[in-house]
Amino acid sequence: MFKKSLKGHDGILLEPCSSIHSFFMYMNIDCFFLDKDRRILKILWNFGPRRISSIIKGSRYVLEIPAGKVTKDSVNEGEILEFSNI
DSSP: OOOSOOTTOSOEEESSOSOOBOTTOOSOEEEEEEOTTOBEEEEEEEEOSSOBOOOOTTOOEEEEEETTSSOTTSOOTTOBOOOOOO
């Protein structure tokens, strides 16, 4: 919160998390709601400031990344995300 960009960060993984808000944010983000197996339940593309998401049933994690960092055709709901510390 209170950041104007996520510059220098690949993203933020929130746990446990089943809904988000973007109050006090000044940028758009792409949000991936994941279950316990990191399967994508819901994607919110270009989620803007001063918004509240719905509660996503079964969500355990939310991955927030800068809007546009990945393309809409490169990831889909139902896929499993793998993380690495590169």
